[in-house]
Amino acid sequence: MDLTELIDVAEAHRAKQKNIRIHCCTSTGCRAASALEVLKNLKTAVEDEALGENVEVVGVGCMGFCGRGPLVQIDPDDALYEEVKPEEAASIIGSLKGGTATALKGDVQHPFFARQVKIVRQHSGKVDPESIEDYIAAGGYRSLYKAIYELSPPEVVDEITRSGLRGRGGGGYPTGLKWATVAKMPGDQKYVICNGDEGDPGAFMDRSVLESDPHLVLEGMAIAGYAIGANHGFIYVRAEYPLAIQRLQKAIQQAKKYGLLGSQIFESPFDFKVDIRIGAGAFVCGEETALIQSIEGGRGNPRPRPPYPAQAGLWKCPTLINNVETFANISAIIREGADWYAGIGTEKSKGTKIFALTGKIRNNGLIEVPMGITLREIVEEMGGGVPDGEVKAVQTGGPSGGCIPASLLDTPVDYDSLVAIGSMMGSGGMVVMDQDTNMVEVAQFYMEFCRGETCGKCIPCRTGTVQLYALLTKLLKRQATQADLDKLEALCHMVQETSLCGLGMSAPNPILSTLRYFNQEYTELLQAPKYLNGKVAVE
C-alpha cells in the first residue's frame, strides 16, 4: 500500500458511510448493561422503518459516560441518549422521522463533555473499533506514513522529545528520552513493548483505549519501532480484558492485510510485526521487568534495575516499553507536530490525561482532560460532585497513590504537583470518597490488595505488606496502641525504601497519605492505655 491507496481506501469508505450514523457503544461497560441488544434493536428498527438508505447503525467504542450506559449517539446532530433500554431503541430511530424518543436524553453541553480535550480518545465512540477502514477514513495510519517517508528516525525521536510527552503508566518518565536511549543503544535486535497490564482497582483507561481504538495503539507502536529501529513489538494485555484482546487480534490481522504491519510497511524497507501476549492475572506484571520476564515465558518476577530495559530488556535486547495511553498519543503528535502538543498542559506536564472517574460521584466514567486542570474542576464541575454529601478525599494512583483531602482540591493535576502532596498521577484511577468513608479502611483495602499481589521475591514487600495489613486490622478492631501506630509508620518507610520494585516501594503510599491528612482517624481508633505511669489507667 502507498499513500494514494491509503487515501483511496479512506475516500471509498467515507463515500459508503450514510448521512446519519447512529453510534451505539459496544465496550465492556455498556455491554454489561445490554448494549448489544440495544444495537441489535437499533439495526432492526432501521430496517423496519426502511431508513437503510440514509441511516446506518454502528457499534463503536467507549463514549466515556460509562456510569450512564448504554449510550447511543446520533451523528451529525449530536443527540446523546443515556441508559438506553433495548425496548427504547425503536423510539430513537422513530425520532429521526419526527417521533419522540422515550430514551433519556443526555446533555452534551455538560462540563463532563465540554471540558474534555480529546487527543487519545479522538476517535473513541466515533469509529467502529473492528473496522480498519473506519479508522483509515478518520485519518488513521497517515502519521505512520508521515514518519516513514517524511521524517528520519532521529527526527521522530526529536519530535516526541520536543512534545514533552511523559509516560502515562504512572511514573511520568520523559518518553522522548526513553526513545532516544533505546535508539542509541547498540544492537541489531530491539523490541517495542506496549504495557496493557492495567490493574489498579477502579482504573479502566487502557482497556477503553484498546477496545475503542486498537489501531491508534498499533500505529503508535509502529512509529516507535521505526524511530528506535525495532522490527518486532509485543502488546501485553491482561486476560481479564477479553474484548480488548479480541479487537486487537482483529486489528492486527486487518493491518497486516493492508500492509500497514508486517513486512515492508507502506512499501518501505521498514518491517514491524506485533504479537499479543496475554497476562495470567498478576498485578506485578505491570512492572516492566516482571512484564518482560512474563513475555519470555518465565515467572513474572521483577528484577533489580539497572540494567534498565532500554539497555537489556526482552531477551537481553534493548527494549522500549511504554504504556497503552503513551502509544495512543504518538499518532497525534506526529500528525500535528510537537509544538502543538507542547501547547497543551502545564510547563512540565504536557498534553492530556485520561482518568477513570469513579466512586461517590454523580458522573462516573472516563474523561480526557488537559494537564493542569484542578481536581476541583474534575470532581465538582465535570463529575457533578458527590450525590447528597461532600467530597472528603480523592484517591489517585491506585494502590501506589494516595488520598488527597478535600482541602487540596485546588491542586492542579500534573505529575509533580500530585507527587508533592503525597500522591501520584498513576495510570489514571480517580476514586472520589465522601464523608461516610473511613480512611483507615481505605488504607486497609489497598494494603489487602498489595498483600495479595506482591510476588514474594523480596522480603519487605512479601512480609511487610502482611504486617502492615495486620496492624491496620488491629487498629480497626480498636486493639492497637500508640506503639502499634509508630510501628506502622516505621514499617511504611522501611517497605518504601527497601523494596525491590515499584509495587513495594509505593505500597505504603495509601497509608502514609492518610496518616498525613487524616491522622485523627487513626488516633481515634487507638485503645486507651491500660497502664499509665505504672498505674492502672482504665479499669
Add this chain to the structure above:
Amino acid sequence: MSVKTLKIDGIDIAIEEGATVLDAARQAGVPIPTLCHLDGVGDIGACRLCLVEVGGSRRLLPACVTEVAEGMEVQTNTPKLQEYRRMTVELLFSEGNHVCAVCVANGHCELQDVAIQVGMDHSRFTYRFPDRGVDVSHEQFGIDHNRCILCTRCVRVCDEIEGAHVWDVAQRGAACYIVSGLNQPWGEVDACTSCGKCVDACPTGAIFRKGSTTGEKERDRAKLDFLVTAREKHEWTR
C-alpha cells in the same frame, strides 16, 4: 579490563571493572550482611540485607548486584541501614516458624548469624505461625518449609550448577513456597540427581540430610566453589 577506584565507608578501594559493590566491600574487609547471595550462583537482589547508600543515588542499592563505578562513595552501615536490616530480619523471623532449639541448622544457620550481626534480639512484629508442610519423600534429604526464607538459593544452584532445575517458586506473596518438580513430592521428581547441592546451599535448616538432628547440619560450601572453578577454569583439583 580497566580498574575502578571507589570509597566504601571511607576506605579507598581499587577493583576491576564489572565487580559488584559487595565484591569490593569484601576485598576491603567491610562486612555487609547477605542472605540470598551465594558465591558461584547468579544474584537476584531479593533479601535486601545488603542494601547500601551510594552517594548521588536517592534509592538504597543492593550491593550484590550494583556494579562499582569510578569515584563511587558507598556507606554500608548508617543508622538508617542498621534499622532497616534489623527490621528485615525481624520480618523474616515473623513470617516463618523458626525454632532454633529444635533445628538441624542450630549453630550453623545463616539466618541466626545475620540476626546476631544486625543485633536482632526480638521481633517487633507479630509472629504469623504459618501452616507449612514438611516433605521427607526423598531418600536422602528432606525439606521443611517452616524454616524456609525463600532466598531461592536452592532454585538457582540446582538450575545453574547442577542443571536439573528441580526447584522453583510457587504461588505469590505470603503464600509462596519452594516447589519441587511439577509440584510433586521431592522423592518423585525424576529430574533430581540427589547431588545434595541444595542442602549445601540452603542458609537455614529448611533443606537437610535425613538422619541429622538438632545442630548437626554442616555444609560443604567448598564443593560449590570447586565446581564453579572446575567449570569456568577447567581446574579439576580440590
